[in-house]
Amino acid sequence: MPEPFVIDNREDSLFQVHREVFTSPEIFERERELIFGPAWLYAGHESELPRRNDFRTRDVGGRPVIFTRDRHGEVRVLLNTCLHRGASLCRHPAGNAKIFTCFYHGWAYRNSGELVNVPSVEDYAGAPTDVYRTLPAPRVESYRGFYFVNFSGDAPDLRTWLGTSAYLLDLAVDQSEDGIEILPGTHSYTLQANWKLLVENSVDGYHAKSVHHTYFEMMMELGQTPPMLGDSDTNGVPPAGLGTEFGNGHATLMYPGNGLPLANEAVTHNLAALRSRAVERFGESYATAVFDLARNTIFFPNFVLIDLNFGMILRTITPLGPDRTQVSSWQLTPRGLDEESLRYRIDNALTFWGPAGLATPDDVEALEQAQRGFGARREMPWSDISKGMGKARPAANDELQMRAWWRQWNAVMTGEPLPREVEEFIPFDVPVQQPQGA
Known part of the structure; x- marks a missing residue:
């Protein structure tokens, strides 16, 4: 990979970017980890979820998510992937639902993320609802109706990030x-x-x-x-x-x-x-x-x-x-x-x-x-x-x-x-x- 990626020459007022950063698979993978992991990423606007239990599905930073207002009225962002085998929990672009059920094996989740039902649960030695409990949740913060998510545990708060x-x-x-x-x-x-x-x-x-x-x-x-x-x-x-x-x-x-x-x-x-x-x-x-x-x-x-x-x-x-x-x-x-x-x-x-x-x-x-x-x-x-x-x-x-x-x-x-x-x-x-x- 090229070093440096960027030339920032203030003396000669010259700014250049190496074209390898637009083509390299290695740089692409580093971006996914270093940029789209810690950054605050736009998830949606409050007006898209006017009622309780409304939802929208979309990708945010390469991750499939459900942007939803739960049954209590709180806006959440859930990872749209089943804890069981990874299939999508919701395949619809928008709608209103209190429960999301994976069509593959039927595991069901509240729209606040908790795993609430596993078919044939009696066949498991330990209850999956005790082992897995809830979907991992990214940080969610908003500014004036714009909702952002963050997949890192050590990022500054959204307002500080926006400045x-x-x-x-x-x-x-x-x-x-x-x-x-x-x-x-x-x-x-x-x-x-x-x-x-x-x-x-x-x-x-x-x-x-x-x-x-x-x-x-x-x-x-x-x-x-x-x-x-x-x-x-x-x-x-x-x-x-x-x-x-x-x-x-x-x-x-x-x-x-x-x-x-x-x-x-x-x-x-x-x-x-x-x-x-x-x-x-x-x-x-x-x-x-x-x-x-x-x-x-x-x-x-x-x-x-x-x-x-x-x-x-x-x-x-x-x-x-x-x-x-x-x-x-x-x-x-x-x-x-x-x-x-x-x-x-x-x-x-x-x-x-x-x-x-x-x-x-x-x-x-x-x-x-x-x-x-x-x-x-x-x-x-x-x-x-x-x-x-x-x-x-x-x-x-x-x-x-x-x-x-x-x-x-x-x-x-x-x-x-x-x-x-x-x-x-x-x-x-x-x-x-x-x-x-x-």
Whole structure:
């Protein structure tokens, strides 16, 4: 394996990542152990479990889990594997159940994890319910309705891990006085590329116009100013906005939201009403951050929140192999939207972020092309992520946010901490105001 993985040369403002980290099976296995074992991983949102005994099944960090609200109303994450022989306890994507029964041999568990029934128990010398008792449970903590799990016993608490990046979750939640909710439905797809490429891409403002030119050209032909493009844009990349880092590998890029593309008067009016109520609750500066700025955020290692006025999505990025990645995404929306505004957001999300939309296929093609290019890694071993390095405040189309993530990756994988590149600051000089009920 290459040493070092990362070159962080502050004197020459040069940042490089060795391309072997995108192809090596050994590095992939080390990531599963060192990154996806100790990290806080997004499991789900409280709005997905509105009633007691509701559940959702999904993979979290390569582990099959049941995200459920038990009969007492407590949110839990259960490993979706039977203590007996390992088969899945629940094969349904969602539902409502007090008991999960393994279809293989019929062992049954409460939705709080206790083993409660073993068929033909009289044939066992010792009672399995006494030997196994309950499913091992990962740590579960939440912040403002976002639930995370941790499979390590010595990780810091979630709030400490998030640090000041929790501000980005606040900005999403506070778009309505009633909070936010996940809309029904999941987009799930795979790509033939390393998972870290999609992490980079999710907070990459440099590629937007070149890769997504069809969308930008369509918007501009319709007289719209697309997100990320300002009036001073002359070369097809977004000069407006900036990137920043929040510690622990969490990072974001922020840029002008530029209103609501293709929205009618009613949708525009309804968004203005939400903003007006936010001003009353929090003041103008916080409402400006909530509604007038767009954000692409990565929470280390693999949880993405993309927050634009015309829609919000959550994305988890799960490695399946060195060159294969599973992506799951959900649409978020402020609670209490009128039907027309809700339909507008759904249409925009499908048109832009959907697996067959104007953005996602472009991104998949770019990342798979990069993965193919790594076949020449012996002759061309390094990828460059230096854009904007040395600036006091890197722009949205610079690469600070990717470097911040890579420094955390490098620290976890090698034990070598690398210092921050810039002093922490709140983007656009918007002061952090702790929202009511945070």
